[in-house]
Amino acid sequence: MSNDWIEAAGADSVRKVIEVAAPREIAWRVFTERMGTWWPLATHHIGKVDAVDAVLEPRAGGRWYERGKDGSTCDWGRVLLWQPTERLVLYWAIGANWQHDPALQTEVEVRFVAIGPESTRVELEHRRLDLYRDLAEQMRATLGGEGGWGALLQGFAEIAQQR
Secondary structure (H helix, E strand, O other): OEOOOOOOOOOOEEEEEEEEOOOHHHHHHHHHHOHHHHOOOOOOOOOOOOEEEEEEOOOOOOEEEEEEOOOOEEEEEEEEEEEOOOEEEEEEOEOOOOOEOOOOOEEEEEEEEEEEOOEEEEEEEEEOHHHHHHHHHHHHHHHHOOOOHHHHHHHHHHHHHHO
């Protein structure tokens, strides 16, 4: 696994790229089917109770949500595009106050590019951050900062390489 990040984004987006030591199909499955194994739910959840899983329903129009320890769910967004093993586009409906906001629909696009039989480049772009209006720069710094998408992808890569 490479720790080399490529960051090139405009004012309205955050972009992270990581190389994962796993075939594309495995990287895809870990990202989409096993999100709860790599998403740091203890610190990155928005529901009222402790979260025990993060779920992507595997289809365009599917929900993206966390499941609480009491069985409750809290939406994060929706699946806009589902192209297995290649590309995923989600809308992120979480406001700057870290609460679900269905009126806010920033986009998270994730691409899975095979760069060898045992290696995948995962490219993530979180865009339309201008929708945060006066808080856009703050959110860009948070999502692109130390505990943001880079750390999340690092955790994902560690789980994916274990298969």
